[in-house]
Amino acid sequence: MAELFAYTDGACSGNPGPGGWGVLLRAMEGDSVVKERELSGGEAATTNNRMELLAAIHALESLTRASRITVVTDSAYVKNGVTGWIHGWKRNGWKTAAKKPVKNAELWQRLDAAAARHDVTWEWVKGHAGHPENERADELARAGMAPYKS
Secondary structure, three states, X not given: OOXXXXXXXXXXXXXXXXXXEEXXXXXXXXXXXXXXXXXXXXXXXXXXXXXXXXXXXXXXXXXXXXXXXXXXXXXXXXXXXXHXXXXXXXXXXXXXXXXXXXXXXXXXXXXXXXXHOOEEEEEEOOOOOXXXXXXXXXXXXXXXXXXXXX
């Protein structure tokens, strides 16, 4: 049985500004890649955090059946949010501990729904540190942003 990995990244030129997201989906058997798919997209006016969230959302939403998958992100915001903060936000009616509305709540809700369909392990890697799959996800994110840059 192949192991599934999604390497995700977001990019933004200015924050806010034009942005993009990228995903490298990879099925592995041992050390061998058995299947690979790349996804990317972008928006004209967005933030880096929104693009990081959309990368993870698109990775999970692209899977046609319930799967066991490891999502690898260089975003502490996504990793900490989905594995920790989100539980309190849901309990508090999508308000922070300071009783303020959660930023990007609609994307967090979409990510929560997408993740609920799967058995997801979340991993964080340091960005721009030579991790080949993370670097590829970054290239895809920048390509997704390109049409929106003037």
